[in-house]
Amino acid sequence: MMGQLPASDALSILVQKHLPPPSRPVRDLSGSWHATLDTSDVDADQVLEAASTNSWRKIAVLARSTLERAGMELDEVVEWWTVRLYALARLRLYSMLRTELASVPEVLEGQEMPFGLLVLRATEAKFRGDTRSAVEQYTVLIRMCRERGGEVWRSRAIRVGMMLAFALAEARDYNAAIELLDPLVERLLSDEEGEGVQLVIVAARVWIQAGDLARALELIERAEQILPSESAVHAHIKQAKMVIATINGDFADGDGEAEGVVGALNRAVVQFYRAQLDAAIATLDAQLEAQPALVASADAVVFNTATLYELAAGDEAAVVGRKRQLLATIARWAAEPGPSSSAFKL
Known part of the structure; x- marks a missing residue:
């Protein structure tokens, strides 16, 4: 039921x-x-350390070797199958994921499929480009949550509803996505405990993509007021505000003090729009040197660095040389999966 992982990956082929x-x-x-x-x-x-460093191949191998041992209880088997399938999804091995998902009913021996696997099965359709099927399956899951009731199922309905909205946004149906998200974010913002506020920050991206920056900023500021001052989510709020400021052309606010990979990317974008191309390249190159392992897992940084190399002065051979050096550095630090091969623009 479980296949062997391929001996190579997209990044190795590019190398x-x-x-x-x-x-x-x-x-x-x-x-x-x-x-x-x-x-x-x-x-x-x-295992948690491996997940934090994107070592999903190791986790997939561990799950398979664990499942091949005899004498496991069914609950433990289901737990490790879930780990295995999630690792395959993170590795972008979607064909294997689909095949092994189809084997789950046999493993369950007639028991109901866990909700997490039902969500993964719906998402698998989106991975292979069948957005319509994913939307239909998400809708069925939301209906199931509403029928069963209770706090746990209400929370699940909200999260699957957001996944449905994001799938619609990816299909560029922003009106439908926003219509679905509006009541969900209002419910999250009305929660006195503020447990779902971080989801509001994530949801605000849909309004940004749709061009409704005023509504996005309103949601972000309302979420900011609810959060305790020591919450780590404030860093995400700062980054979201920088993005909105940059899109609005307010480069002074956009060039904030956010740290890390996202902060460096935001600053590079601002420098680019200020016609400071060399400074933008230097910002991303410095971030790569300072935190190579983090940059190696960030498609957007790799793609933007390769794009800036193309815009910089120099002939085609020089540009390709810089991209190949970028590839060598990323390949040295990247776990699996690394950035998509298209990010290097080679």
Whole structure:
């Protein structure tokens, strides 16, 4: 029921194509946790650390080796199947994901499929470009949540409703997405405990994409008032405000003090619109040097860096050379999956 992971990935193929052998970074795609293949002593903390570093191949291999052991209870089998399937989704191995999802009913032995796997099955349709099927399945899941009632199911309905709205936004049906999101974000903002406020910040992106910056800023500011001052979500709010300011052409506010990869990307965008191309390139290059592992997992930074290289002075050979150096650096630090191969524009 579980297939072998491919021995290569998109980034390795790109390295093979564009870098000469002496310049190719060594990438470990074995999925091994130790020098041996034994994974019996891997604990939960190690799995969490692997997830935080995007080591999804290791997690997929661990889930398979665990499931192949005898004597497991059904609940434990379902838990590890869920881990395996989620890892395949993160690895963008969508064909394998679809095949192994189809095996879940057999594993469940007639029991109801867990809700998380039902959501993953709906999302799998979106991965392969079947947005209509995904929308239909999300709608069925929302109806199920409403019929069952209770706080847990209401929370699930909100989250699946947001997934449905994001799927509609990806299909550029912003009117339908906003119509769905409006009551959801109002409900989240009215929650006295403020547990879902971070979802409001995420949802505001749909209004930004639709060009309704005033409404997006209103939602963000209302969320900001609810959050306690020590909340880590304030960093996301600052970044969202920078994006809105930049789109509005207010480069003074857009060039804020947000830190990290997103902050560097925002500053580079502002510098670009100020016609400071060299400064924008220097900002992203400095971020790559300072935090290569984080940049290696950020498609937007890689894509924008490659784009700025194209706009900078220099002939085609020089531009390709800079892109290949970018590829070598990213490949050295990237876990799996790394950035999409198209991000390098090679």
